[in-house]
Amino acid sequence: MSEALAPAVLATPRRVTEEAPLTRYLLIGVAVAFLGLFLLLPLAAVFTEALGKGVGAFFATFDEPDAVAAIRLTLIVAAIVVPLNAAFGVSAAWAIAKFSFPGKSVLITLIDLPFSVSPVVSGLVYVLVFGAQGMFGPFVKAQGIQVVFAIPGIVLATIFVTFPFVARELIPLMQEQGTVEEEAALTLGASGFRTFLTVTLPNIKWGLLYGVLLANARAMGEFGAVSVVSGHIRGLTNTIPLQVEILYNEYNIVSAFALASLLAGLALVTLGIKTLLEWRYAGQIAGRRRH
């Protein structure tokens, strides 16, 4: 019996939990080809087209006043939107993760809602609120404030589409960490806010950074929602993606791709830091399922 058994276990030509090498190479080939065709090639195309007429033409793009204005507007919008959503995310995660109350799962679902809404619809709802025929359109107009086709509309639409990023990253993370450490700090006499700063924040900082990173990438790159509310006014309400569209439609290919390469670079940096965070601080990030 032992003679029959031992060779079977020790001398199996290949582990039973693996495919034949040929199958393996075939599958790897299919995966690499698919990712190459659908992800890497478009990425490469951005940079190639941007540099298609040389480095000079590439940099000339960034001397255009419209391009400069678009970059400035994008930075301003991100500078408003990301901190707001980060503050909201932390606050929502605190209320949801550190307390128990009825209706919690409904609240979480509602926070996730903007992810399931088409960007165009996200923009449209603000037109319905603040547009000329909108509910508050006449009111804001009377106050001398322009929302739609102006920066406030762009900011609102961007807040909407990036709304869940920080919260949905922090909620599971803080739920996992529980309240024991906070309770300990409170019994030692720390104030609530101090407890948050010295106990909670250090525990969630990488998760917070992760969420902020993704929210920022989306805020700077949002196209559909912003497209609806911006009015495409050159030099005034065009963010980088909108400027890219205009340049592309005017067949100003090099400039369009030069500006696009800026966003593609941002995406690569985001992916790089994201991967680094996942790799180094896997335990301090809630996970990377669904965005």
Added chain:
Amino acid sequence: MQDRRVGFVFQNYALFKHLTVAENIAYGLTVRPRRSRPSRAEIVERAAKLLEFVQLDGLGGRFPAQLSGGQRQRVALARALAIEPRVLLLDEPFGALDARVRKDLRRWLRDVHRQTGLTTVFVTHDQDEAMELADRVVVLDKGRIEQIGTPDELYDRPASPFVLSFVGEALALPVQVADGKVIFDGKELHVSAENLRNGPARVYFRPADIALRGGGIGAIEGRVEAVRRTAAGLRASISIPGYDQTLEVDTDDREGATLGSSVPLSLSNVRIFSTAEETLGDGAGI
């Protein structure tokens, strides 16, 4: 491996969660090449029979997640039996179960073994399980075979200190071997050490083989450190000069076991093994 017809049962059951109990059991039959695959009706019947055999009739439509640990392990066994193995290999099958269920399943497994008559290899860390179930036990330590034998042989003639302490509680008295003589605390013990080389050795004995009287391997004196009343008689804690552990000895001799007194200790059924390299030496006690 499938050609060798070895039925495996895994510690964590390894049941297919997406298949029902009956489908799990039938799996090995349904994956056969069409030529040798039984008909659908036959497979269903075989699965039903096996379910009955492992006393789970009526649960064929459940999913593994709806069963208890003991039930899952029985499904795993039925699944392994379905391929009509020539050898059954159980890899710590009861490792994930609680003590009471283990005991029940142990008894049940012996019945199964009797009914099927299959050669069964049973891997376990639990010596009670091994001693109770096995006809032959192979004791492995760090991948090396220490001894192969019946449970009686392991218990009565352990081949190494590892086997000795593995099959039951054992105490060890450090001794010196000099030219076939065994010296403890300057006195010679009546233990034969013919095959042992000179140098340090250990005399092993079981707690049940200590008595408060003369005789045995002789020449051991202890001091009564404490005496406690037990249901049957007395339990004395005895210290021995030159030995760092206190022995607990049951006795009914009230006179002999007075606190502080010196008493003769009798050790029987001892085994002696050289300490330097654990070579086996057969030292027979009296």
Added chain:
Amino acid sequence: MADSTSVVKKTARSFPAPSVIPGFAPTFGLTILYLGLIVLFPLSLLVLRASELGLSGLYSVATEPRVAAALRTSFFISFAAAAIDVVFGLVVAWVLTRYEFPGRRFLDAIVDLPFALPTAVAGIALAALYAPNGWLGAPLAEYDVKIAFTRWGILIALVFVGLPFVVRTVQPLLAEIDAELEEASATLGASRAQTVWRVLLPPLLPALLTGFALAFARSVGEYGSVIFIAGNLAYISEIAPLLIIVKLEQFDYAGATGIATIMLAISFAVLLAINLIQAWSQKRFGHV
């Protein structure tokens, strides 16, 4: 007995459950306020406007030939793209999780590119690639295959957009597969193909369906990466989100609202489907 019930009642009544942690009122209040102002109020206004249209109004918007064509285009091409993503997403997830090969880590990171790359950038890049003079468009044109400015272009863009949803939903499950299951299957006489097909893949079904639903939902609403490559021919390659913008530009707010409401309903239906899939999976496999 009487004591314990009164305690239960008391905790049930207090909101939130008693806790020594401070700060519930301000954080919860801020959350509700912000959520209400930014998300719930505007969305409910959309629903309100739609309800003013009434069911018959919505029906007439949806059956307007151009709208119906755009909805059909969005729906069917999204469905096809999500199906392609399921097949290739599974292969990609399998390869990235189970095989070791040079560049694996890089490819694993790059899977998230469609999440990180702004849609407009993806859109012009795909359009440039598949245009008749592009890297891929030119060789394909020799065989009279046109991708850009046709429905095929929409399909390509939506496959790009949906891929990470499938990969990232399936990957964690693939990583958790217990090798003992594969060994058990092999000892029972199954070939490797049988083990993969009958033991490894079926438990992935809920995750694949969830990934499909997520990719589909995203694809139906996708705008930026599609419009550059689609050609946007009314009745042929015009997608529903684009038509919302077209309607807005024509000041047809009712039409835009109608299409948006239908798309919102699709989103909610998909969300519901995902929850049902997960409830079913939980019940059947004891895990999600």
